[in-house]
Amino acid sequence: MKSLIKKKVSIFYLPLTMIGTYLVSYFFIRATISTPSASGSINSTTKETASVSPSQCDYTIRRLDGFTFIRPLLFVEQNCESSRYLGLKADIENLINEFKANNDVTSASVYFRDLRRSEWVSYNDTEKYYPGSLMKLVLLIAYLREDEMMPGTLDKHMTLARPVSTDKHPVYLSKSIEIGKSYPVRELLRYMISYSDNNAAYLLAENVNQTIFTKTITDMGMDAPAMNALNYPVTAHQYSYFMRTVYNSSYLSINHSEFAAELLSTCDFTRGFTAGMPAETKMIHKFGESGDPSGQQLHESGIIYINDDAYLLTVMTKGKDMQQLPEVIRSIASLVYQHISAEPGT
Numbered sequence: 001m002k003s004l005i006k007k008k009v010s011i012f013y014l015p016l017t018m019i020g021t022y023l024v025s026y027f028f029i030r031a032t033i034s035t036p037s038a039s040g041s042i043n044s045t046t047k048e049t050a051s052v053s054p055s056q057c058d059y060t061i062r063r064l065d066g067f068t069f070i071r072p073l074l075f076v077e078q079n080c081e082s083s084r085y086l087g088l089k090a091d092i093e094n095l096i097n098e099f100k101a102n103n104d105v106t107s108a109s110v111y112f113r114d115l116r117r118s119e120w121v122s123y124n125d126t127e128k129y130y131p132g133s134l135m136k137l138v139l140l141i142a143y144l145r146e147d148e149m150m151p152g153t154l155d156k157h158m159t160l161a162r163p164v165s166t167d168k169h170p171v172y173l174s175k176s177i178e179i180g181k182s183y184p185v186r187e188l189l190r191y192m193i194s195y196s197d198n199n200a201a202y203l204l205a206e207n208v209n210q211t212i213f214t215k216t217i218t219d220m221g222m223d224a225p226a227m228n229a230l231n232y233p234v235t236a237h238q239y240s241y242f243m244r245t246v247y248n249s250s251y252l253s254i255n256h257s258e259f260a261a262e263l264l265s266t267c268d269f270t271r272g273f274t275a276g277m278p279a280e281t282k283m284i285h286k287f288g289e290s291g292d293p294s295g296q297q298l299h300e301s302g303i304i305y306i307n308d309d310a311y312l313l314t315v316m317t318k319g320k321d322m323q324q325l326p327e328v329i330r331s332i333a334s335l336v337y338q339h340i341s342a343e344p345g346t
Helices: 016-024 083-101 132-149 185-194 198-207 210-218 236-248 254-264 325-341
Strands: 045-051 058-064 073-078 107-114 119-123 157-159 182-184 282-292 295-306 309-319
Touching: 073 236, 083 107, 083 119, 083 325, 107 236, 107 325, 132 185, 132 198, 132 210, 132 236, 132 254, 132 282, 132 295, 157 185, 157 198, 182 185, 185 198, 185 254, 236 254, 236 282, 236 295, 236 309, 254 282, 295 325, 309 325
Parallel strands: none
Antiparallel strands: 045 058, 058 073, 107 119, 107 309, 157 182, 282 295, 295 309
16 A cells, blocks of 8 residues: 555654654653554544433444545544443542552542443543553554554564663563564564463564554544654553453454454453452553552553443552552452442343
8 A cells, every 4th residue: 555655754753762762751652653544544534413302311422434425433432421330430539548548549530331231430531641551552452553554464473673771660561572583464463462461562663653652642542643743641541442442343354353352351450340349350451551659550451241241340549559559450450340240131
């Protein structure tokens, strides 16, 4: 497929020594403008707002542009919280206040969405966080999007010449790719999602089509990353769009969405959502950590399946001690699971 730009142009270009720190800060922006969509241009989105009746809540419809005859539906968003789950929201607030009183957390935000009824509630909805490794899901979606436009992308091989050098010191580490060994993109994606491997993420980020990556963000109705930004703060509600698009297969093909979900189902972080629910609970999820000595952040987002139903939960936390934050996430996940399990029909 013909490139829009004959050579890579770095919009947010940083020297290589800075890029290592920049990318492993988990904001994967080394922009290279290339590769149109299948329709000849990268898709953008439009937003429509409609009202059912004066007594009901308005809702927003977001569609993809860039096609000749169609405007694919990305999602429909009801603009007000569900009265059904206001009790759950109150319980979440009380629990977070208890953690604040014990100095276990300084701030937290929660977004919950019932995926069967399309009803949602959120707590502390406007506060923004540095997503950390949560951005690896965005990178995954971008590569799968590219594979749909240019089949064979996932079979390309890449080799990391040397370890990533960064001043970041992640606490929750797992498996990593080997230096000097060639891996197909699909295997690098597995390391990045299943094990949250920063070396795999760095290599993928260095080679991602930046136009597709940026549009993966803006197509969700979010602002394009700022030039030279070292992080991309988001709310719990905003980040949840990425999980929704995987579940709904509204942005990727069914096969690519299923592949993304399968990878997310193997995430090996077990101190948050996994610890707060029965061992047999099926879920897809991703965690992320960020921060510095002055303040730590730990987050988790996922879709939890109960019988034939599912709900989306995103929890973002800030605190002084990274070791305390998993318990906050675990407790919130457990509270939500118990509430939903007690709902009639689940």
